[in-house]
Amino acid sequence: MNFKPFVAATLLAAPALAQPAAPPAAPPATAMSAATTSGYLTRDAAMSILPLLPPPPVKNSPAEVADRYTYAVSASGVGSPAWKSAIEQLSIRSASFQQALGCAIGKQPGRATQALLTRAAADFVPPMAAAKEKFGRNRPFTTDKGQACDPDAADGIGEALGKAYPSGHAGIGWLWALILSDALPERADAIRSFGQATGDLRLACRVHWLSDVTHGRILATALYQKQAETDAFKADLAAAKAELAAAALATCP
Template sequence: MRFFLAAALLAATPAAAQPAPPSMMDRMQSAAAQPTAGYVADKPELTMLRLLPPPPESGSSDDKADRFLYRESRRGIGGPQWQAAISQLSVTSPSFVKAISCALGAELGPQTPATLTLLRRAGTDLARGVNAAKDYYKRPRPFATDRGKACDPDAAVDGGKPLGFAYPSGHSAVGWLWGLILSDARPARSAELLKFGKATGDLRVACRVHWASDVTGGRLLATALYQRISDTEDYKADLAKARTELSLVPVPEGCGTR
C-alpha cells in the first residue's frame, strides 16, 4: 500500500534536467527504506490495536450506512472530488505535498528536516497501528464486495490486493495525524491543517476505495495515537525544533487566497 512506502516521508519536486543531483523524491524514498524510530516504539502491536474499535458488523445499521454511501458515491465518478483523489493516491505525490504545504503556510522540503523528522517518526508509529488493524480485521474493500469503479488503478489489479485490506484507512489516519501534529507546530494554521486532514480521508470515499467507516476509523486511530505520542519527551523536543524551523520557511506559492 502506498501509505506505508512513505509513512511519512514527503516528496517534493521532480528531478531537474540532466545532469542533476538526486531529486527530493529520490532522497525521501531512500530514507523510507531506513529504519525510523517512532515515539511509542515500546508499545506492542496488541496495545496499538486497542486504540481502535472494530469495524461495523455485517448487517448492522452502520454497515448498511456504509453500503448506502458507497452506492451514492458513484454519482461523483469523474467529478472534481474524484479527480482530486486521483492526484493524491500517494502521500508522496507532489499534489499531496502541495496541499499539506499550503495548509501549513510553509514549504515542506529539504529546508524543513526537523519537521519531516517529526512527521516521519509519528508515521512509523501510525504504520504499526494501521498494519496491525488491517491484518486483524481483514475487512474487504467496497469494490471487492459490492462491485463498482474506483479511481485507483490498483483496484483493478488482482482483485485489488495491492491496496490491502480496508479498515482502517491509512490515508485518513496519516492525513489526520499530520494535521494534528502540524497544528502543534504552527497553531495559527490549525483550522487549515485540520481541514486538510479531514479532506485526505474524504477523498478516499470519493475514490471509492474505502467505506466511510474506514475513514472514521483512521481518524480515531490517529487521534488516540496522537494523544500518546504528544506526551513523550522526544516528541516535545522534535516539536520545538520544528516550530523554530517553520518560522523561517517561505510561504509556498500557488496556494490561492487564504
C-alpha cells in the same frame, strides 16, 4: 499486504517545507525506509492503542448501512473534481496540503519537520497493519466490481491495496494534521481541513468504507496522544515549529 512499500511511499510524500533563505539550504533529507525508521514509541506502546479500535460494523447495523449508502452515493462522483483530487493524493501529497501550510512552504524540505512527520507515521504502521490483518475487511469495490480511482483497484479485486479497515491514508493524514496544527497553530483550521480531506478523498476514490476512514482517524488520535507525551516528540515538535517560523519569515510577505 507488505506494508513497507506503503510506508516508504507515504513518508517520502511528506510535504516539502521551506528552509530559511540564509544560510543556503542543505540537500533535501531522504525519508528513511520503513525498515529503518524508528518512531517515538516502543512497538508495545504503539500496539497498546488497538483495544480502542472496535471491530468493523456488523452486517445490517446502522453503521454498516451508512457504509453501504455512502459507497453507493459515491458512484455519482466518478470523474468529478473530488474524484480528480483523490487521484492526486494517492500518496498523501496534494496541493491542498500546500494551501494548508500557507506561504511557509518551498522547494526544499525542512529537515526537522520532515523528521517529525516521518517518525510519527512510523508509529502508526504497526497497529494499522495488525488491525487490517485481524479484521480482514474487504474493500468496497470487491463487492460489486465498482469503479475506483486508485490504479491498484483497477481489476476490481485490489489485492495490492490490502484490507480496508482502518484506512491508512485517513489515519496518517489526520495524524499529520494534529501534529502540524501544534507546529503551526495559526494555520490549524486549514491544516485540519487538509487532514479531514485526506480521508474524505479516499471515499471519493471509492476504495474505503466510511467507517474505515472514521476509525483510521480514531486510531491516529489515540496514537498522537501517546506520542505527545514523549520527550523526543516534544523536542522534535519544538524544532519543527522553529523551522516553520523561520521559513515563514524568509518566504512569506
